[in-house]
Amino acid sequence: MLIKLIGGTVYDPASGVDGQRQDIYIEDGHIVNKPSGDFQVDKEYNLKGKVVMSGAIDMHTHIGGGKGNIARTLLPEDHRQDPVMRTDICRSGCGHAMPSTFVTGYRYAEMGYTAGFEPALLPVNARQAHMEMADIPILDKGGYVMLGSDDYLLRLLTANKDQKAINDYVAWTMQSAKAIGIKVVNPGGINAFKFNQRKLDLDEQNSYYGVTPRDILRVLATAVKEIGVPHPLHVHGCNLGVPGNMQTTLDTIQGIGGLPMHLTHIQFHSYGTEGDFKFSSGAAQIAEAVNNNKNITIDVGQVLFGQTVTASGDSMRQHANHKHASPNKWVTMDIECDAGCGVVPFKYKDKNFVNALQWAIGLETFLLVNDPWRIFLTTDHPNGAPFICYPHLIRLLMDRSFRNEVLSTIHPEAQKMTTLASITREYTLQEIAIMTRAGAAKLIGLKDRGGLSAGNWADITVYTDNADRQKMFEKPDYVFKDGQLVVVDGKVVSTKWGTTHTVKPNFDAQVEKGLKDYFDRYLTMKLGNFKISDDEITEDGRGSITVHPLKGDVA
């Protein structure tokens, strides 16, 4: 079937198209060039006056894995505020802070998103993450597998194994867990917490292994580069949430020595210690460092006001943060000599000085980083806010008067501590399209997503231009996923199953010798039962695996 989208105003940064009127043709799920000669169009959509972008990609969202399910189980009262009825097309479920899997898919699609990436796939819990994501309809998905607090890596480091041994282990883990990136969370800190360390600075040693976070970051970032994974090492740094952690973040940027590195939810790592409350914004310094270091990319982890739940692999910091739990209940876990997690409900309040300043710090970061190809729009769902708040966040970025209006309502001392009112920048539609589409696809290494030129999969979102950007982005006219019309007027009209994006870096098969011995001696399952096979993703007939090229591969 040939579909023609007629005369929409296209924002496709991947092809350098910035608001030009263009026709788009779709056939067999892909965007195609205008066919030559005589041809029959089977279905037309008149998009004159509409805004056309590719489907949005959330490059950091907690949508699959054990800690999310703990968060769900922990908060029945939150689900009861947002029950979701079954329809002829959609399954029932719940929404708000940590929605059910089906509702996650529907609501993302209804905002024009067509892909989401789980940033904390524990190797030992990767099966669960993939099973949950397999129950998220419409969206494509993928995951960054977590290393850095696993005892195997730390043992390699204390045994002074060479970089090749690390590379083999990293590549093996990516293949075992079916991942597209490598994540590190509080490098070595989750492990140190198991030895009763309660904080771990960049140059502080793990009390058992003697390894520092700086060591771990260096070997992992090197491994990611050397095995050719397109997505840079995805780093949740040390000292999350600690006043003064801005310096840790600056040191982390300097310490990586020019290697590609993505610093995630950087808002939570951009705090100074100035002012009466010894808590201040470090956004300007962080933004300057990002602007000056082209090897660095970031996503923001914007805080927005209201009830949510924080779910993180960072058991050390989550344990420390439990004092702020609202409602007052929380979970931490030590997990399988592999990792950990912590789940703490949060209610961010605009009249709370710290929360209000966190909100301002996130926005300052967005507005002070110059290059939209190196900054990404996230709330670290659900940690800063649920993903359903994205249209509101886009309005804050695109509409200065609206931003200042909200600013004038937050805690007055926080207003004094932020430069936000003086920042005139307003994001353009093209910049939003870069952050949420072309840039995200490029960062993750998706070869045929995030763009609207021929050859890309037809993931397309159509909006009605509206000066109220929140209204515009919360209700697209049409969303196509792989060429199938899935959303009309902000409501799901049909569903399908997305693919799982991965890379398959090579490793020396000898790596399994050491691993088998380690599994047999110390772990609780056989190595053969640990590895996830391709069949596990595809055997139910609805999942599929897409393998993307490594750096240096010929496309």
Next chain:
Amino acid sequence: MTEITEVPSPFCGIGTDDLTIRVDGVSLKVIENGCAVNTPAFEQAVTDTSPRVDGKEVSLEVAIAAAAALLKDTGLPVIGGCATDVNGMRGLLALADRCGAVVDNMNFTGARNNFLALQDSGWMNTTLAEVKNRCDLLLVVGTDLEAFAPRFFERYLWNKQAMFLDDTGHREVIYLGKTPSGDASSTPSGQKAQVSECATEDLPEVVAVLRSLVKGQPIRAESVCGIAVADLQTIADKFKAAKYSVVTWAAGALTYNHAELTVQTLSEMIKDINNQNTRCSGLPLGGKEGDQTANQVCGWTTGYPARTRFSRGYPEYDPYLNDTVFLLASGEADALVWVQAFNVNAVPPVAELPTIVVGRSGMTFIKEPDVFIPVGTPGIDHAGYAYRMDNVVAIRLKKLRDAGLPSTAQVLNAIEQALQER
């Protein structure tokens, strides 16, 4: 005849995956690493392979049509048991969503003791590999651990090597409540576990005193429910001296009213210990017959654990009112679907309402259900996933034989499909 090695078990809850099983046609024999729980569960013979409607053998298609017809005009069907693998639960929840049913896992009343504590104040827990490599002190509360999981001690405490302990034989095991039924908890050199015995229903009082002592509160009594307070003080002191202590309990073994308060006291005590410059973690036992699996899949599909109803078109969780036993007794339920792919002895409650059983081949009934569809067992007849007790690891179950039995998922998906087409 073939021998299959590294077979994972969905039965014991502790994720043993080193069984060797000899397959001869459809009969199985555990020849290595069996135990009192796993061996009979694997070796259970296949009997029925044909479904029955009103006691008469019929084809699978006819049985599915009959099941769909029974469910078609029901007001509040209850899907009980819920003992199957991940795909089985997916099918079960899709069916429940379509026909407005209640979903209720058969072990939920026990598991509720954990859920109520978790949902009120949370906890700090650990998993089996951490126990295996770190635990230097294990407190077992109110549970006969070796009867629950016969190989727990062999696999996770008396393992030859541990990464962070010089000698696993120096670990200490203390029982509070029940005395263990055997000697599995004795160290390899024969040192018996310390037991502070009390009646199960006295645990709330004993645990409350233990927590008080951990917090340094003065206790004037000299004994509590037959246990010397000095003994409890010793346990409290050992927690503070240990580097990585672990407290374990089986929620279902705490068979008295409001046992969730005991779980909560233990969980809060664990948090207290973590505020005294050392580490301590909880380890709730479970994972048998798909109970963690049911709660996990129901969790991501609905937001709630597996005692949830769909009768208003969206999921509603109620840990008391959605109890199968309660709904049958009150007359609110008007059909029962019983799903049990693991255990032939876990038969449905006898009830005077239309009953459909999707059960493991070998199940026998006091009262023949209206529809009986024998299904294969995950990990024997088909591949699948089952969650271990620690709720993090989903074990990949293997297919060992082909007995011509459908999976739970195939049957429930077909019933759902048939309802959709009506």
